[in-house]
Amino acid sequence: MASSRSTQDAGIEVHDGPATTEITGQLIRIWAEGNPGGDPEYRKSLALRHTACDGFRCFTATSDSEIAGYAYGMYNGQGTGLNEPGNVRSVGSHDLLSEWTSKGAPENPWISPDWRPAFDIAEVQVLAACRRRRIGRRLVREICHSVPDDEPVVLTVEPDNTGARLLYQQAGFRDLMGFPITSIYLPMNPQVLMGLRHARDAGAAGGEE
Numbered sequence: 001m002a003s004s005r006s007t008q009d010a011g012i013e014v015h016d017g018p019a020t021t022e023i024t025g026q027l028i029r030i031w032a033e034g035n036p037g038g039d040p041e042y043r044k045s046l047a048l049r050h051t052a053c054d055g056f057r058c059f060t061a062t063s064d065s066e067i068a069g070y071a072y073g074m075y076n077g078q079g080t081g082l083n084e085p086g087n088v089r090s091v092g093s094h095d096l097l098s099e100w101t102s103k104g105a106p107e108n109p110w111i112s113p114d115w116r117p118a119f120d121i122a123e124v125q126v127l128a129a130c131r132r133r134r135i136g137r138r139l140v141r142e143i144c145h146s147v148p149d150d151e152p153v154v155l156t157v158e159p160d161n162t163g164a165r166l167l168y169q170q171a172g173f174r175d176l177m178g179f180p181i182t183s184i185y186l187p188m189n190p191q192v193l194m195g196l197r198h199a200r201d202a203g204a205a206g207g208e209e
Contacts, residue, residue, distance in 0.1 A: 011062040012142055017051035020058040024048060026067050027060075030125045039089070046090055047072075049080040050122055059142045061126075061135045069126035071139035073153075077120050088185040093120040093154040095183055096193050111176050115195055118152040124164070140171050144202030153199050156191040168194050172201045 015023065024047050032040045050056060053074035061069045078098050081090035097118070102110035121143055126136045144153055155173065157164045159180045173194040180190035196202060 012138065013060045013062060014142075014146070015058040015060065017053075017056045020051050020056070020072065021048060023060070023067070024051075027058075027070050027072075027123075027125070030067065030070065030127055031123070033128060034125055042089055046081055047123070050074055050077060053077045053080065055119065057143065057146055059139050059146075061130075061139055063130055063133075063135075068130035069124075069135045069139055071121060071124040071136075071143045073119055073121040073123075073143055073155075075117065075119055077122060082185060088183075091183040091186055091189075091191075092122055093118070093156050093193060095185070096156065096181060096191065097154065099183055100177070100181055100193070109177065111193070115152055115154060115176065118154040118195065119147045119199065121153060121155040124155075136167055137171065140167065141202050144171070144196065144199050147199035149198060149200035151199050153196040153202070155194055157194060159190055159192055165192065165194075170203065172196050172203050 020027075024044055027047065028040050028044045031043055032038060035043075050072065054076045056072065056074040058070060058072035060067050076094065077092050078094035081092060081095070082088055094116075097111065097116050100111050101113040101116055121140070124136055124139060126139075147153055153173075154176070155168065157168065173196045176193045176195045180192050182188070182190050
């Protein structure tokens with residue numbers, strides 16, 4: 001099921017899991033443009049797994065009759081990127097939360113376990129030709145505002161992706177750890193784990209998107 005509304009010069013449409021499976025090919029083409037060294041077929045299979053997760057929803061921005069950008073997320077996404085041992089290509093925020101949360105002493109560097117149920121924004125992508133039009137920031141705001149007000153929201157970003165980090169920071173997200181963290185499954189792939197304590201606090205994100 002999908003619903004739509006207009007936001008400035010781009011139409012925003014909301015899709016549930018089944019509706020997103022029908023447009024996954026279009027979304028992956030956008031992802032592939034921004035990730036030229038990636039594996040589109042694997043990413044498509046991962047996205048399809050995500051559509052089956054609890055509370056999945058996807059927001060797309062349409063400009064000039066084509067999808068210019070999208071953001072999607074879900075609850076309980078841990079394990080969706082885990083293949084057989086030695087062939088793990090992707091871990092998400094829920095995987096990192098499972099590894100880095102603890103009920104131990106407050107002086108340890110781990111994250112509070114109350115972040116574990118957070119809604120995870122798993123992907124935000126915008127076509128290069130459509131950037132600098134604030135599409136990314138509107139998508140982040142829309143997906144945050146689709147989450148119950150009091151719930152936390154999390155996401156991961158690569159440490160060198162300064163544009164995305166700025167966008168999320170201006171939306172209210174803060175680093176949950178003082179340093180990039182890795183998963184035991186992908187020890188060579190550090191990620192910055194960011195969180196927004198209450199979904200209602202998502203502001204008008206900035207950045208070039």
